[in-house]
Amino acid sequence: MTAVPVLLNHQTAARARAGLDTVALGLPGVLVLAALGWRLFGVTGAVIAALPGLIALAAVAIWRSRRFDLRWLIGELDARIPRFEDSTALLFRDRAAVAGLAALQRDRLASRVHEASAVDLRPDWSQRPILIAWAAAVSLIAAILLWPSANGAETRTAAPARTAAGATAPVLTGARLRITPPAYTGLPVREQTALDARVPEGSRVEWLIDFAPQPSSAGLEFPESTPVSLIRDGRRWTGARIVDRPLLYRIEATGLAQQRLNRLDAVADAAPVVRLVEPESQLVQLSPGQTTWTPVFEASDDYGVIETATLRITVTKGDGENITFEQRSMPLRGQGAAKQLRFSTTLDLAREGMAAGSDLIVQLVVTDNRAPERQQVEGPSVILRWPANLAMADGLDGMAMRIMPAYFASQRQIIINAEALIAERRRLEPRAVMDRSNVIGEEQAALRLRYGQFMGEEAEGGGGSGIILPTSDAPPARAPLPTSDAPAPAQAPAHDEHDDHDDHGGEAAGGAMGSEVDVLHEFGHAHDTGEAATLFAPQTRSALARALDAMWSSERELRQGRPEQALPFANEALELLKEAQRATRIFLPRLGNDLPPVDFARRLTGKREDIVAENPERPERSPADAVAADAWRALEERPGSASGALALGALDRWARENGGRLADPLALRAAIDTVRNEPACLDCRRRLRALLWTALQRPASSPGRREAPGARGQRYLDALR
Structure with a gap:
């Protein structure tokens, strides 16, 4: 396997050459961007401009190097070295994995690997593009750096201007601030070398300044306040003042170069913060049987709260114009750290004079330890209310019923449930099919009754149509006894609940002693409500009425366990409901201005008689900024x-x-x-x-209000109304 590293060295060299060639081509552009950013925005601009370019350059270099892979290496070796006999791929295979002729060929090639060291597989340099890129970059960078500045000043950053030249001019060699906060803050004395500081309001700031050589006089200049003279104490100059507001100052001395302004920020003492801990709400109701009340407050401050606070107690009695107030105060002592104290007390409601219909109001007043003037803060008011009807409500909590909103299945959902029942009917028992069909029928009935009430029909149950059967064995109620000398009215003949609503009991006799009786509200009831049933056109009412009939037919079939026969009626009801929803709505047009008629005799004639044009002066608005x-x-x-x-x-x-x-x-x-x-x-x-x-002030998000018109314009606007 020693042949593989020798051959892989060619691949590594080719990848390195490709990466360096890419960097040589792209680096001039990155340098131009960096020079432009430095010229416009300083060092930060140069970094921001160069960083994306470097990242892009590295990505391109990696991408160009990846094409020199193992497949490329094998192809190049086969093409450059004929003695490898187009079998270079065998050298990258394990010796144990090859056998037979392939193994013999691999052994022959392994003895010829030394011939690959004389071959250079690295790609050539892009000499001409590199020279052009660097020449252009040098020219652009020189133009950017040598371009005259906008302010015509030399580019230097922070060199304090000298007011007096010479080696003998005094120089500020050292400066320290000694800050002594007010005693009530409890903060220690501290020193710092920075001339800018944030100090508590009312702190004493002392300056300790060294010069070399020593000036004849020195001081502190405050642009908006009285200057402070520095006193020499040996080789050190000192001065002090109380800082009660934010200030700018400058160190000055005879012959000293003018210094920059420094600042002292006075941090104001924040007022105490009172938070209600218990109860969670500022208005609570008295619980049945409650005799005491324990409100808990928490007071916090940046430097400390006085342990003793005042609790204001107010009891209100009566209502309306007869309400009375009883006020008193009691001291409370807090517990906890000085910066965060808790105040609590237990109030006896009977001792405070609480009664039904009265309120108990408590408020905590705390004070911090600021000197010389302390800050007093009133906390949130908490009200304990004793309702006037609390005694009536006592013991009735368990009788309260949670009323849930009515739920109605839509007609489309009823159809979906019926189709699901039809699909599952073969797998269900007849009793289960009947139960589920009856449940769907109940949903259809609820939806039908809902639309029926909307159309002005009567609800089933209390006063619905149909024969009223006796519900108990109790005898019928006796006729009421006479309560006056007026003759009793004749008994009306029995009728079927409403007699089709043509006559509800006949004409009622006039009330005794000349009293007037509202016959409709006393003996009858109206089905057609003005808010619901009279808002539709006759065609829409007819469609809704037919939908109710289809719902009734669907309900009848579902109650009998026949969902197949109910499905056509349910679909018909859905189509009728959709038709009613698509009914034409009536829109009332708004009444516009009644403009005078156009005089066509003068139109397009070019005559301008009796036309007076006013050329208002354009207001000159100078922006505040x-x-x-x-x-x-x-x-x-x-x-x-x-x-x-x-x-x-x-x-x-x-x-x-x-x-x-x-x-x-x-x-x-x-x-x-x-x-x-x-x-x-x-x-x-x-x-x-x-x-x-x-x-700079941001522009308004909406256009500004126009200026008020003159007398003539106001008359015109009034006439438009």
């Missing part, structure tokens, strides 16, 4: 773009005026100051442009 938008466009760096003048003074005034709606006004003002002092810093200009983009 015009200054910021102009500055954003002026900071553009695209090669060949004509950048306008950068009005930093107007931009700084805009940032001060709109600081209330900006997400980070201090960062924007610091970036403006840095660009003003270091106009050649590209990174500073890019940061300012990015901050301006986030500060």
Whole structure:
């Protein structure tokens, strides 16, 4: 098997040559992309531009190398070395797997393997394409790098501008901040070397600054506050102030190069948060037999809550205008850590004066430990309600019945069930077939009654048509005794429940003492409801009536255990229901404006007499972010773009005026100051442009409201109404 590694070396060399050739062809394009990204967006842009190109180049190189497989190697060896006698494939087979003439031939080829070392199977270099690609890449990269910058400044990043040159100018050699938080926070004193810091509101910040050589004077400049002078103590300069709001500051000294602005963010003390733990809802009902109530609250704060809180208790009595209030307060002591305390108490409902129809309202008031002014927060109110009818409801919980919505099988489902029964009839016993057919008949009856009620028919059961049989052996009810001196009305003849609804008991006698009686509601009932039965055209009502008849026939056959005879009636009912659904609906047209008739005598004549046209002045709306938008466009760096003048003074005034709606006004003002002092810093200009983009006001999602019309326009709008 020593012959196989020797031959495989040719395959490895060919794959390496193909990969290197691909890299040599594609690498110039990747370098051009990287140079373009670096010129436009810096190092980050170069990495982002080059990374996809490198990935694509590697994928192409792997793809080109994969074609040099074992099949290619065998073919090349057979073509290049005649002494292998087109039997190179035998060298890649195991000696034990071949026998006979194949084994003899393999042994002969194994003795000639050394002849393969003199053959070079690597593909040729793509010399001409490689030279063209590299020449073009060098030209493009030179053009990109030598193209003049948009701001005409030299490309350097962060070199602080020197206000005084010379070796004797002082230099800031060290700086530290010592931050002392307020005592109530419980935070320790800390030091840091960074000049930007986030400190609790009310903290004392002390600056420890070193210069070399020592200046004659030094201080801290605050653009919107009083400057602080630094006091020299040996080789160190110190100064301090209380930080009660976010500030920008700059270190200044005689002869010192102008420094960038640093910022101090004052983190305000958050107000305490009161959360209701028990009960889960802010309104609870009094349970039968309940005599006590235990509400539980939880108060949390970033620095701590005072252990003693106040529970406000209010009891309401009465209702309407006669309602009365009784208020009192009681102290509560919390349990747990200082930053998260739990307050609870058990209230005796009888002692609080609770009665039926009254409410017990509790509210927790907590205070944090902020100094000098503490923050007091009122928690959520919790109401315990005693319903007026609680005594009546006591003991009736077990008698409540859960009412489920009515379920009706559709006509299509009834047909499906009937067809399934017909298909399974041979495998079922006659009794089972009868039971299932009767169940389907009950579903058909329920659907028929549902449509019947919708059409104005009577429901079966209470007052339905048919002969009413006696249901018990009790004697018939006696006639009622007279309750007045008026003559008793004559007994109406017996009729079949409703007598086809032509006469419900005849004419009723007038009530005694001249009272009027609603005959229809007293002695009869209406089947045709105005909300259901009168909404359809006669053709639609006729289709629904025929569908009910077909449902009745289907039900009759199903009740008798004959689903085959019921299926045609069920299909007929389904078709009639679909016909009713496709009935023409009636739409009421909306009434439009009654416009005056067109005078065709003046139409298309070109006469403009008595036509007065008003040319309203177009309102000039200056966008609120015009200054910021102009500055954003002026900071553009695209090669060949004509950048306008950068009005930093107007931009700084805009940032001060709109600081209330900006997400980070201090960062924007610091970036403006840095660009003003270091106009050649590209990174500073890019940061300012990015901050301006986030500060620009987004356009409204909907068009703005038009300006109010004048007197004449208002009269026109009023006339349109």
